[in-house]
Amino acid sequence: MTVNDPLIRLARPGDASALAELQHILDNETEFMLLEPGEREPDLEPLKLRLAACAEGRNLSYLVVALDGPAAVGYVDVVVLPYARAKRTGRVIAGVRSGHRGRGLGGALMRTAVQEARTRGMRRLELTVMEQNRHALALYLNCGFQVEGLRRAALDVQGHRVNEYYMGLLLD
Template sequence: MTTTGSSIRLARPEDASALVALQQALDHESEFMLLEPGEREPDPESVEARLAGCADGRDPSYLVVALTGPVVVGYVDVTVLPFTRARRSGYVVAGVRADHAGRGLGRALMESAIREAGSRGMGRLELTVMEHNHRALGLYLRCGFQVEGLRRAALDVHGRRVSEYYMGLLLG
């Protein structure tokens, strides 16, 4: 799939270094990511192993990436637990570089991840979003997610307590 000068596809093991670089950049440029700068493992080896497991079916999870040329500029990670009772639900984490925001890339990534979930027979996607992250909250609502609850004062961000919405999308 191509949108706004970027291509969107499932991540491959060879994307591991670029994906780690993207996540580290997002940790620095956005207060909305869960990890603080420096908390993320910088070695792409474990990400490469995870992506290999996703590609060969050992791991039911998947990642969708957006590339502008050879550069990964956004992603949606859908983590699926390996347990029989939980295999139809995926937990979503998403991020797009600030210099690519506002161009429809987040929506295209999310729609691609939702289509992939449907093609895999999944029944539910879920995520959390910081209460004051209005841009992401709007995106998730436009993509069909609904607020299912509020995790009051769930995080500490720059010395202040931040609440998160818990959101879910049922996939038919």
Template sequence: MLEPTPSTGPLSAEAHLVISQAVPEDGAALLSLQHRLDRQSSFMLLEPGERPSSVEEIRGRLAAQSSAGSFDLIASLPRQHVGPVGWVSVEVAPYRRAAHVGHLVLGVDAACTGQGVGRRLLKAALDECRRRRLRRVELTVMVDNLRAVQLYLQCGFVVEGLRRTSLIRDGGSVDEYAMAQLVLSSGSESAVVDK
């Protein structure tokens, strides 16, 4: 089980970032953050109003997460009493042939971008993936989301392909990069070193 980890760094001195595994009791705050992210950023998959709004549904999903498969982490600033400011989800398929792969989604509140929250969430998620013995973490990112692409590259992800016209945003086609990182060595592969 992931223990809450206080972090220091680019955030202001009074800000004390804590990253922890989301539990059912976090459901309402997490859903509120997800809705806020959908409104703030055109880089999220879901547009405002498309995300389900059932707190019970998200609590049920969090309760069903085990110590070996999918998980959600939240980043909070408890001293500022603002609720979660970032979130990362790693979904693992329940099938034996794919149970070693996690699909990652990351979002950070616009008020906290550029302050290290996304990097710390991503590092915590990759550490948790290793602890859970996942071998591969993959994601998709819109090619014009330059800040996210740069973060993923700096943290050891590689571009494996281009998904042309994979999304429609504001009436226009958007390409996505398919990116991945091998996080746990298997046979002749080597584990990625944190950067």
């Protein structure tokens, strides 16, 4: 990363519009996101409320965002369930704009998200990644995640059954 690279920080309630726009763009740019174009909620209010709850500590989840000026170009969303038995585990969702891939941004976002998880006393991060998404798989392996299983025919993408790797990272 260099001085002209995007700013990486925890997302704030004021980032809701930029994050929603990024998610809609990613849904159209790649087949590797879970949601197809048009499936994502267009109403910004739930995202604004969630970001406010995260910022105020009412929600254990958090989002790390990469901003290039006012535009969000990448993010890592760590979703934490509010239950005592699950609150030390985060479910990771990540995406980076196509024009910013291959420049280390995904790794920088993931390292920031992992460090935040450690700061919060979390013990585990987990995610799924489509079997054919070799770039993301390599990124996650490079960040210390391990393949823990294969979810056979887990998704239907453009009429094809797609396998997903289930991956985890132990933090302590």
